[in-house]
Amino acid sequence: MALPPAYSSDSLDALYSEPDTSELPSYTRRPTPPSSTRSSSHVYKEFTTELSRKGQPWAVLTVLADGALSASLPTILEGSSVTGSVKLNLDKKDGIHSVIVYVKGSIITGSHSGEQFTFLECSKTLWSQSTAINESTSLNNNNNNNGRSQLRGDRLWPYAISLPKEIVLPIASKSSPETFRLPQTFLERHARASIQYSVNLLISRGKLRLDHRATIVFGYIPITKPSPPSFLRQLAYQENSPLWGPDSDPDGWHTMEPVRVEGKIFNARMVNVKCTLSLALPLCYTRGSAIPCFMTIETIDWQALDLLSSPRAIVMRLRRRIRASAETGKTVDSYGWKDAVDDSQLAAWWPSTEGAPDGSKPRREINGELHLPIDTKPTSAMAHFRIEYSVVLFPFDTAGFDSEGTEPLCTVPIEVATSYAVGPRPRTYTPLGYKSYHALVPSQQYFSFSAPSDWM
Incomplete structure (x- = not known):
């Protein structure tokens, strides 16, 4: 399966570039x-x-x-x-x-x-x-x-x-x-x-x-930006080519410890699945771009392997946690924190074509990305107020498989920045035929302090 074409956006150059120092026309009494x-x-x-x-x-x-x-x-x-x-x-x-x-x-x-x-x-x-x-x-x-x-x-x-x-x-x-x-x-x-x-x-x-x-x-x-990605990822962005996976670019990925998933397939037999999630380094991403993801799924049950490696079976979302306290003193280590958690963006997935495919191994490698809307509020901390983000992998959700647990499989804290890192602009890789990777939970807000829509 060939990778879909890559798309790039230069829409935020004007917003996040350094201010120009050229002169404005003079104003009368202003x-x-x-x-x-x-x-x-x-x-x-x-x-x-x-x-x-x-x-x-x-x-x-x-x-x-x-x-x-x-x-x-x-x-x-x-x-x-x-x-x-x-x-x-x-x-x-x-x-x-x-x-x-x-x-x-x-x-x-x-x-x-x-x-x-x-x-x-x-x-x-x-x-x-x-x-x-x-x-x-x-x-x-x-x-x-x-x-x-x-x-x-x-x-x-x-x-x-x-x-x-x-x-x-x-x-x-x-x-x-x-x-x-x-x-x-x-x-x-x-x-x-x-x-x-x-x-x-x-x-x-x-x-x-x-x-x-x-x-x-x-x-x-605020103007915040992540550190530059790995050399191989920058090269892929510059050449408009597919990203290298964790095996080929180990410096470019943060790989979590494998997690075990147990469940019943077609209500007939129990299966045991090992999942390994990787996110692109650094774990700070610019809003308006996407978080590159990579997942490995392994199980000796071939039917379960084919079922769970379907892109629509993998559920990974962006989680935002707003931490606030009603206390307004000038010290910040004794607040009674109250959290509000929102799971929104759903990641998109497609089969990886990196390396020669080997159908004899009970293993599937899958590429993915999680889009960050342009109006995503950046990671913030001020006294008794916090905005924190994480990427959360949930149990598989597909017909024919019943997971034994309902708790998230793993959670990876990340940061959301407002400006791009130095180097080539990150690109998004949208899988062919996949149309529903945008947010399923619309945000409700009064104002959006981001780039105007006509800049996209």
């Missing part, structure tokens, strides 16, 4: 993103929110984001600054103490304030009374109000706030704190916890006076 995030090929989209008085906006908060990534919400890539502007329109003198913009990242486990944990807060003061005396008199300031500076008229402040790649949090009973990478925005309908980022405007008026606030929620995407 902030221009820093040179590290500007690109002549990008169209920036504005997102605004307003504070109104008597039906007229007097304070406007604006966030600029890449229009290709930002549909309903502004979306920021790791390494890019949060940029925008704050505009005030004051028709009379106003005793504002300060104008501050800050970026906030939170883990939300409930509706109460005690169920929200802030792991990120970066601020920038755009104006304050204490520094207003150093500003130019052309900025419509009045410094004769009992020694206090007051704002009046139209004011526009651009801002750019850099986001750290990592956050350091203390851990109880340990001598050193733990470092966490900023997680991707996470918001799903049935999840008990979420990750939310926001840009916030705070207009402070001092004691006994009401402060004014405005907020724009944005999406954040």
Whole structure:
């Protein structure tokens, strides 16, 4: 049986490439993103929110984001600054103490304030009374109000706030704190916890006076990538040829210990089957690509061998585990974890043609791959929130065979990244005639902070 043709996708080059440093056209009375995030090929989209008085906006908060990534919400890539502007329109003198913009990242486990944990807060003061005396008199300031500076008229402040790649949090009973990478925005309908980022405007008026606030929620995407695969796998991707199996490329595969499967065939006799599962190394895979798999099935019962080596008899899925705790303290080693487990993607399989076939041996070798949708959330860890993945091999499921057990045969922890490894782009190998390898359990979510569908 010849292998099916290979398919490749270069759809994420724009998303995960380093930002271009070429200049954008200048804007009139609008902030221009820093040179590290500007690109002549990008169209920036504005997102605004307003504070109104008597039906007229007097304070406007604006966030600029890449229009290709930002549909309903502004979306920021790791390494890019949060940029925008704050505009005030004051028709009379106003005793504002300060104008501050800050970026906030939170883990939300409930509706109460005690169920929200802030792991990120970066601020920038755009104006304050204490520094207003150093500003130019052309900025419509009045410094004769009992020694206090007051704002009046139209004011526009651009801002750019850099986001750290990592956050350091203390851990109880340990001598050193733990470092966490900023997680991707996470918001799903049935999840008990979420990750939310926001840009916030705070207009402070001092004691006994009401402060004014405005907020724009944005999406954040970290840039994570696996290590390069083995030389032989890179060569296969480059030449658009079939992948080498574990025997030919031992450095390119992680092979599990063999598992024994017992069951009854056609309700007539018991059979004993040995299965050996291999996954491609490294055990970190980019979303939008596929996880290469390889399985060996051995049994002295020829009828059972033919039955269980059918591609549709092998059940292997992607498992996602969301770990969260309602506790929001600043230590992470005593949380009461609660897990939510979801088994979704189903792997595709087809007979291997590597090496000369030998029908005299009671053994079958099968190639496979497990597709990772482009909107798969990457592996994350932040304080009392985790997104973890594993590949789970379940008992065989085919007519004529009844397995003795129902528990998974083996589980392999993996990681999901957002960017591709250095080297040739991974290819997918879709078996001829197999049409149902996509997810059987659709995900339910509010937003998807990934590449637009028209990039595929």
